[in-house]
Amino acid sequence: MTRxxxxxxxxxxxxxxxxxxxxxxxxxxxxxxxxxxxARIAGALAGTLLISTPxxxxxxxPDKDDHARQLVGLGRNPNIAAVLVVGAxxxxxxxxxxAIAQAPKPVAIACLDDVHEDALALADRGIRxxxxxxxxASRLRRxxxxxxxxxxxxxxxxSDATSGLVANPxxxxxxxxxxxxxxxxxxGETVEWLGAEHLLxxxxxxxxxxxxxxxxxxxxxxxxxxxxxxxxxxxxxxENIRGGLSTIEEKSLGAIAKxxxxxxxxxxxxxxxxxxxxxxxxxxxxxxxxxxxxFAAAGTQAxxxxxxxxxxxxxxxxPTLKIxxxxxxxxxxxxxxxxxxxTVFAGREDIEDAADRGFAMLLDVASGLRTWGEILxxxxxxxxxxxxxx
Numbered sequence: 001m002t003r004x005x006x007x008x009x010x011x012x013x014x015x016x017x018x019x020x021x022x023x024x025x026x027x028x029x030x031x032x033x034x035x036x037x038x039a040r041i042a043g044a045l046a047g048t049l050l051i052s053t054p055x056x057x058x059x060x061x062p063d064k065d066d067h068a069r070q071l072v073g074l075g076r077n078p079n080i081a082a083v084l085v086v087g088a089x090x091x092x093x094x095x096x097x098x099a100i101a102q103a104p105k106p107v108a109i110a111c112l113d114d115v116h117e118d119a120l121a122l123a124d125r126g127i128r129x130x131x132x133x134x135x136x137a138s139r140l141r142r143x144x145x146x147x148x149x150x151x152x153x154x155x156x157x158x159s160d161a162t163s164g165l166v167a168n169p170x171x172x173x174x175x176x177x178x179x180x181x182x183x184x185x186x187x188g189e190t191v192e193w194l195g196a197e198h199l200l201x202x203x204x205x206x207x208x209x210x211x212x213x214x215x216x217x218x219x220x221x222x223x224x225x226x227x228x229x230x231x232x233x234x235x236x237x238x239e240n241i242r243g244g245l246s247t248i249e250e251k252s253l254g255a256i257a258k259x260x261x262x263x264x265x266x267x268x269x270x271x272x273x274x275x276x277x278x279x280x281x282x283x284x285x286x287x288x289x290x291x292x293x294x295f296a297a298a299g300t301q302a303x304x305x306x307x308x309x310x311x312x313x314x315x316x317x318x319p320t321l322k323i324x325x326x327x328x329x330x331x332x333x334x335x336x337x338x339x340x341x342x343t344v345f346a347g348r349e350d351i352e353d354a355a356d357r358g359f360a361m362l363l364d365v366a367s368g369l370r371t372w373g374e375i376l377x378x379x380x381x382x383x384x385x386x387x388x389x390x
Contacts, residue, residue, distance in 0.1 A: 007147060007360075007363060008144055008145050008146040008147050008149070009021070009144075009145060009147065009149075009150070009363045009364075009366040009367040010142040010143065010144060010145070010366075010367040010368065011142055011143070011145045011149060011301075011366060011367070012078075012081070012140050012141075012142060012143075013143060013145070014078050014081075014103070014105065015103070015104050015105065016078075016103050016104065016105075018078035018149070018299070019078055019145045019149040019150075019301070020077075020079045020080070020081065020301060021078075021079055021150075021301040021302055021318070021319060021365070021366040021367075021368075022079040022301075022317075022318075022319065023047075023079070023081045023137055023140055024047070024048070024079055024080050024081065025045075025047055025048050025049070025080070025081055025082045025083070025084070025130060025133045025134045025137050026048070026050075026051050026074070026075060026080045026082070026083045026084070026317075027041050027042040027048050027049070027050050027051070027083075027084050027086060027126070027130060028051050028052075028071065028074070028075055028083050028084065028085050028086065028096070028100075029050070029051065029052035029053060029086045029087075030053065030056050030085060030086065030087045030092065030093065030096050031053065031054075031055065031056025031057050031087060031088055031092075032053070032054040032055065032056065032057075033057070033088040033112070034086045034087060034088055034111075034112060034119075034122065035052050035054060036119065037086060037110075037119045037122045037123045037126065038050060038052055038086040038126070039052065040123040040126075040127075041084065041086065041110070041123055041127050041130055042130075044123075044127050045127060045130055045131055045134055046134070047134040047137065047138065048130060048134060049080075049316060049317070050316075051074055051075075051316065051317070051381050052381075053067070053071065053381075053383045055067060055383060055385065055389070056071075056087075056092070057088070057389075058389035058390040059385075059387070059389055059390075060387070061387060062386055062387065063385055063386045063387030063388075066270055066271070066384065066385075066386055067383060067385070068095075068096065068099075069270070069271040069272070069297065070270070070293060070294070070297045070383050070384070071096055071297075071383075072096060072099040072100055072297075073271040073273065073296070073297030073298060074293070074296055074297045074317055074381060075096070075099075075100035075103075075107070076099075076100055076102075076103045076105070076299070077296055077297070077299055077300075077301070077317050077318070078299065078301055079301050079318060080105070080317065081105065081106075081133075081137035081140060082105055082106040082107065082108075082133040082134075082136065082137050083097070083100055083105065083106070083107045083108075083133075084107075084108050084109070084110060084126055084129055084130045084133060085097040085100070085107060085108070085109050085110070085111075086110050086111070086122070086126055087110075087111040087112075088111060088112045088113070089111060089112070089113050090109070090111050090113045090114065093109045093111045094109065097109050106136065108130070108132075108133060109129075110122055110125045110126035110129055142367070142368065146182070147178060147181040147182070147183055147363065148181055148182030148277065149183070150178060150183045150184070150301060150302065150362075150363075151183070151184040151185070151186075151274070151298075151299050151300045151301055152175065152178055152183065152184070152185040152186070152300060152301075152302055152303070152304065152362070153185070153186055153187070153292060153295030153296070153298075153300035153302070153303040153304070153315075153318065154171055154175060154185060154186070154187040154259065154303070154304045154305075155187070155188075155189070155258075155288050155291055155292055155295075155303060155304070155305045155306070155320075156168055156171075156189070156254075156255055156258055156305070156306045156307065157287075157288040157305060157307055157311035157313065158307045158308055158309050158310060158311040159254060159255065159307070159308050160308030160309060160326065161254075161308070162308050162324070162325045162326040162342075162345055163254055163255075163306055163307065163308045163325070164253065164254020164255075164257060165254075165325065165345065166325030166341055166342075166344050166345045166351070167258075167306035167307070167308070167323050167324055167325040167326075167341060168254050168255065168257040168258040168306050169257045169258075169351065170306075170323065170325070170341050170344065170351055170355055170358060171257075171258040171260075171304045171306050171323060171358075172257050172258050172259055172260035172261065173260060173352065173355035173358075174260075174304060174355055174358045174359050174362060175187075175258070175259060175260035175262070175279065175304075176260040176261055176262055177355065177356075177359045178359070178362075179260065179262045179277075179278060179279055180262075182277055183277060184274055184276075184277045184278060184279075184280070185259075185260075185278075185279050186268065186274070186279075186280040186281065186282050186295055186298065186300065187256075187258055187259045187281065187282070188281065188282035188283070188284045188285075188286070188291050188294065188295070189255060189284075189285075189286040189291055190216050190217060190220050190281075190282075190283050190284060190285075190286065191217075191220050191221075191224075191286045192252050192255040192256075192286050193213065193216075193217050193252055193255075193256060193281075194217055194220075194221060194252050195252045195253070196252040196253050196255075196256045197213060197214050197217045198214075199253075199256065200213055200256060200259075200264060200281070201213060201214055203261070203262075203263055203264050204263070204264050205263040205264060205265045205266075205278075209265065209266060209267060212283075213264070213267050213281055213283075216267060216281075216283040258304070258306060259281075260279065262278070262279050263278070264279050264280070264281055265278035265279060265280060266278070266280045266281070267280070267281045267282075267283055268280050268281065268282045268283065268298060269282070269284075270282065270283070270285075270294040270297070270384055271294050271297035271298055272298055273299045274298065274299075282294055282295065282298065284384065285384050288305070288311065288313050289313055289380065289381075289382030290382050290383070290384040292313075292314075292315040292318075292320070292382075293315065293381045293382050293383060293384065294384060295315070295318070296315050296316075296317040296318045296381070300318050301318055301366065302318050302319055302320075302321065302362060302365055302366055303315055303318050303319070303320040303321065304320075304321050304323060304358075304362070305320050305321065305322050305323065306322075306323045306324065306325075307322060307323070307324050307329070307337075308324065308325075308326050308329065309326065309329055310324070310329050310332075310333050310336065310337075312336060312373070312378045313378065313380070314371065314373030314374070314379040314380075315379060315380075315381070316379040316380050316381050317381065319365050319366075319370070319371045319373070319374055320371055320373050320374075320379070321338045321339060321361065321362060321365055321371055322336060322337050322338045322339070322371070322372065322373065323337070323338070323339040323341060323358065324337045324339075324340065324341070324342065325341045325342050325344055325345045326342060326345065327342040327345060327346060330342040335372055335376070336372050336373075336376070336378075337372070338361065338365075338371050338373075339357070339358050341354045341358070
């Protein structure tokens with residue numbers, strides 16, 4: 001690839017104009033009462049992806065709204081060709097299914113109400129419904145699309161000194177290449193903007209965006225302080241401290257590097273889809289399982305995930321490309337690290353050349369190359385909660 005060129009990838013065009021990098025049929029369990037039945041359905045059929053939450057009843061207020069937005073957003077993600085909504089009652093299932101169908105995409109429902117509370121009959125009905133969805137989804141074919149069709153989530157986890165020195169700046173350069181090609185990217189982990197929020201505000205595309213991102217940091221800092229929690233030992237975590245990071249401010253300076261250098265055009269809530277291309281922030285939990293689910297529910301079709309000593313967690317809906325610049329990690333986790341950039345840390349490769357290599361790999365993954373996380377099944381969705389249950 002020539003630096004500055006903007007090649008595309010092979011993806012699945014959806015009815016709403018977006019493009020999938022994968023062609024999953026989702027079995028979407030919308031509450032804990034039907035979790036096992038949903039697992040039976042997905043386990044019986046090739047080509048399906050189980051997305052399951054143990055919550056969904058007893059929630060209220062903003063927590064209930066956030067939960068529904070995550071469910072609907074995951075179902076709408078362009079990597080999902082069709083959805084079976086599995087629920088306990090038809091009213092709730094129809095509300096979630098109807099919102100997903102507006103994408104638009106094929107959606108079916110299986111719920112306990114319709115089978116007289118018979119979980120075995122629910123699984124049987126779900127298997128038959130989903131088999132038809134899988135058959136139709138298998139008719140779809142990849143086609144060439146521009147890089148501008150890609151919406152990328154960027155995460156870091158189990159960070160150390162090499163993350164801030166190599167992996168995160170390199171991820172930022174990949175983000176810059178995508179934004180320059182007309183694409184979209186998002187990074188989050190609000191508490192890890194703390195101490196660096198003034199630098200992010202200086203990159204804001206408007207005063208409103210600057211105010212929003214600073215306000216998001218202050219809200220989370222105040223919430224932690226209100227219950228007397230000391231961030232040290234929690235964030236940075238023990239693995240960060242072992243890796244040479246002593247304060248949240250030090251960690252933040254490395255963490256924001258993965259957002260590159262382009263203007264920040266918006267601040268999103270959890271699972272909120274951007275209204276246009278460019279670089280966005282997401283005000284959401286910092287730890288990777290919830291953060292990545294927030295990105296996928298906003299519509300990301302792929303993830304970059306940097307790490308120092310290693311972090312096996314991957315998103316289920318969006319393929320997650322693991323990056324490390326730490327030499328012993330890259331040598332030890334050869335079937336877990338997708339992009340080894342320890343060559344940059346060792347001085348054997350220029351960071352711009354490594355970023356070109358990383359951008360090319362990202363487009364290969366978008367075109368169907370499986371990440372190690374996909375091959376090994378190291379993937380899940382974790383729903384963020386903001387309140388208690390009734």
